[in-house]
Amino acid sequence: MIRSSEAAAMKRRRLNVDSPTQGLVDADNIVLNVVKSKKNQGILKAGVKKEANLAPIVVAKSLKLLVKKKLINIQSKGRDPYYMAVEFEPSDELTGGAWYSEGNLDKEFITVLGDTCLKVIQMLKVATAEGIHDFLKKRKVVECTSQQIAEILKSMVLDNAVIEVKSIGLGEYHSIPVGSVCYRTASGEADSKTIAPMASIPCGACSRINQCTPNGVISPQTCGYYTKWLNFEF
Template identity: 45%
Template structure:
């Protein structure tokens, strides 16, 4: 996919409007394309006096040829990009960042959307979460499957969801055997750490399960499948 989004300025008209120093600064910034360049690295590269570099940058901004963009990795440092390019997610931080800062409110809304989706189906796959977020339209940008997975995994870390493996039986009947899926953790009976993924934690027969009983770990289909995982 092309990194260009804006119409590229005509090279002749740009050249005619720039001074010698502005041309040096502009060419250095434009050569970095969607990655842009920090003011510190720019001054090192062009080898101009600070006063001339700063004056040229100001003029290029006034002419709408370069612009400042937030860099979430270096918030206190100015970062420039040629106006014709969109900044890389390596600079902006991607969908989770707004103006260089982590968008906690946006992430919170997306997490809530994922959690709301689970009780309706009891068990959810990653693909189900992707479709749920898409249909909710809470995000103005299209989120990738990888980004949704990051959200879901964070909910596992938050002890809101547990990761399990489908047995193809009961509530897993519509999910292929062995496929990783997710269940909501009951807030009134939370299990943490490794125990959160053991099927015993959500088994309706747990109260009558004993080592030598009719229901036991030795005969449990769910438990044996979990051990194979």
């Protein structure tokens, strides 16, 4: 009959044999520690060679073994592979962040989000990044974050599609706190292809346009025609 102490010892030995780090030599552990030290930033093979201070052939062999043992992963960004310990998730700097899908820039999403933001600004006349995000979130038009909205708007400012201004708290700005950064269309300055969708805006033929205000009984937020237009149903 095996005593409990002997059973525990046998269990420990089995765990050690099955451990991914079992069989690693000093060079492998050095390379593993270098990769782990970079956490979610990852490190290039050249960086591992420099910090580990080992021969290139030794580093290459260790990296291959560590990947095989699933102690590190290979993360690709462009042509150069990064190495990262499996316990970390790649940072936005490594993956490209929310604008990338499976490692590739999601140009379609960027275009749709930019066009939609432009429509909302045209509809509201002036809007903050947070206001646009809330508007889209309520209507479930485009799934995105407020940070993505802010980044798209910054890009649109550089492209002269919209202009960045600060609220004065009066007139069209009455619902926006004074000093808040907001955006409005750059009249006549935006590229014609970019603002082409605005040609179908329903306000031009509306008989109650003079009664339409951002927070009134009649407003862009409650207008059924605008909702259809925003959802590309016209």
